[in-house]
Amino acid sequence: MAETHNIFRCVIVSPAGKLLDCRASSVVFTARDGSMGVLHNHTPMLCELGTGFMEITAEPENGNANGNGSGHKKALIAGGFALVSSNLVNIIADDAVCVWNTSREKIELLLEKSKKIIDTAGLTSHQKWLENKKMTLLKEMLATAK
Template sequence: MATFQLELVSPEKLLLSRQVEMVVIPAAEGEMGVLPGHAPMIVALRGGVIRVVEGGRDAERLFVAGGFAEVTPDRVTVLADEATPVAELSKAEAERRIAEAEAGYNAATMDTPERRDAAMAKLLAMRAMLASAEAA
């Protein structure tokens, strides 16, 4: 089967760089499957799980808290705000971060719309982290 290069980069390090058959990314508009030859685009990511498909099955699952993905016909580059293998997620840590994000959102109620939106995006990402940790 045809493949393309997938690179996943977080602020700390390059987490993944290899040829894959397909990747499913949590785009802001919804789940987005990418195969070789995909039309070029840049998409915003929401908090969710990136699924790497090899041999017709999920070979790897990584939680991202947001970021961007650049898609070309022969490459996908994900620039994640934060990325963690799903197997390493902690339910307790996710619950702690949800509490922090809720406090941040409540504090932003009288702030600018942009800051409220950013606080809500963080809260939703942390809730997605908890859901991913519970499903793992």
């Protein structure tokens, strides 16, 4: 049985709803100004999220991490905020895709959507850069998808 004194709660929410709620032993995410790692008893902080992969080491809860299983998990996060406080990591994402339960077909649809967004008139160069970065990460997901 895992020692609970090194465990904290990790929650990911996006406009689509709650994507993950699990016990974790470590979390690494892309903040706007670089990578951030979180372990048990991390100092409280609020930071802006960048676009990149979030890696979670999930721990089992009575044999089940709220239907999400345990082990190494990866999610694509595109913007938002991270709040770390009292052994809780809250990720409030502008957009998020869970790598562990997203099919090839869904990733291909997301790529098409990103292409259409990039072709939209009126985007700033920064918005286009962010969408291109998201597309690159989606292509990486597609290469490893089942």
